[in-house]
Amino acid sequence: MGTTQLETVPEPKYWHLRTVLSNALDSEFEVGEILPNERELAARFGVARATLRQALEQLELEGRLQRRRGVGTTVAPPRVGVEVNPTRHSWPGAPGDAWQTEGCAEDVPPAVVGRALGRGDEKVYTVHRVRTVHGQPVATELLYVPPASVPGLSGIAGLETDAGVARGRAVLRELQRLELGGQERTVELGSARAEDAKRLDRLPGAPVLVLTTRYLAAGGTAAVAVSTYRADTCRLTFGESAGTGLLAAG
Amino acid sequence: MGTTQLETVPEPKYWHLRTVLSNALDSEFEVGEILPNERELAARFGVARATLRQALEQLELEGRLQRRRGVGTTVAPPRVGVEVNPTRHSWPGAPGDAWQTEGCAEDVPPAVVGRALGRGDEKVYTVHRVRTVHGQPVATELLYVPPASVPGLSGIAGLETDAGVARGRAVLRELQRLELGGQERTVELGSARAEDAKRLDRLPGAPVLVLTTRYLAAGGTAAVAVSTYRADTCRLTFGESAGTGLLAAG
């Protein structure tokens, strides 16, 4: 990438630096390769370390770089396409879905979820799940299920006091009994809460794509899922055709 | 929000600050209200301005704050839900769509688009469009249409030399004649290129949601659209039910 000094241009240094580094990544580096450390890069380009870091942050946001404390900065592989098919009508936990149940609690949901469920601030089952791709966790999920949606549950002896994986699975199992009337989804940018960040192997505040799904049944909202995907490594794909999915690939 | 000093906690100051400010926004501020300026806030919390700014950046990323140079920092309204319905089968430019055509050029598309189009690096029509909500631009789009998808175009006298809005409209009009076989979409995080940033009234590098759509017809890719949405103000909604869309609202 040379030892080029930055010219005086009317654009911010960090932005110009981002462009220079981006081009260098395209032409001179392989995926997985380690970049020189920040202090050396800053010196090489004649800027303060903070300025260089601004450029690196941009590139990390774009999924071009991966930075790990104590290790270094590496060239990131292309983002993985993650299927979140809205037209495949199925409940969470249906056979073959990509999630792993981690636990279940009974909590009052956040206000926005409570509103979508149409039931004020009653307690609901809150199932924690994790989604992994190639062994790496890429998303966490909180699935909110009102007890009314899974009436069969309360009759199962012993489950009331089980706060763990088994109860989560039971909730999902009961959900399958309902007829799914449709779903409604939104995607927005968020920042990882401390707990999610830990599960996703990121720092708190890391950018995430928040996918909110409202599951409809019998004219009402049967459940709401809030899924938190790593924004640096994931590209959400809404496949519709049965085809190979060109966009999903690289 | 008080004059509270930050306690010594094992979490970063900027993260704690983010939480404190977030709570203050919920309880003590109205939408549109102007916050004290950064220098005063920093002093009030006993941190350096750079640290305070890290917290503000987080909140802006989450759509809680809006910062404008020369003006100040204001409390942002809730994100607007923007319909990007994948199940409503229609071409871009169909009657009633929310976009405004701004121009048209003939360019070689970026490599990733060329691949999705399945045609190496030939020139394609590149239609520029803008989407506004409540008069504010929320997204820009580049729509790539190979000439083969709009065979009727070349026969229209005079349009070959028109590089502007009229040609863009003509391309969209011709597209409607094809039968839409399906579409495939992806959403990922990106940062606004300088040109997009200007149109979206943001700084270069601002976080955006990039929605890529592959339009299928006659067994191939008839067009590819790359839509760039402001991530701070937009929530993409994939409505499926004909219902009101609870998630789309506030």
Added chain:
DNA sequence: GAGTGGTCTAGACCACACA
């Protein structure tokens, strides 16, 4: 212990909006 990225400071100057 050495080396990495992450946090934080206390300044400076700039670009922009608005009166």
Added chain:
DNA sequence: GTGTGGTCTAGACCACTCG
């Protein structure tokens, strides 16, 4: 002109990974 947020500097120390 005044005040705002945006950029940039040159340091310091911390938290983490790994040999």
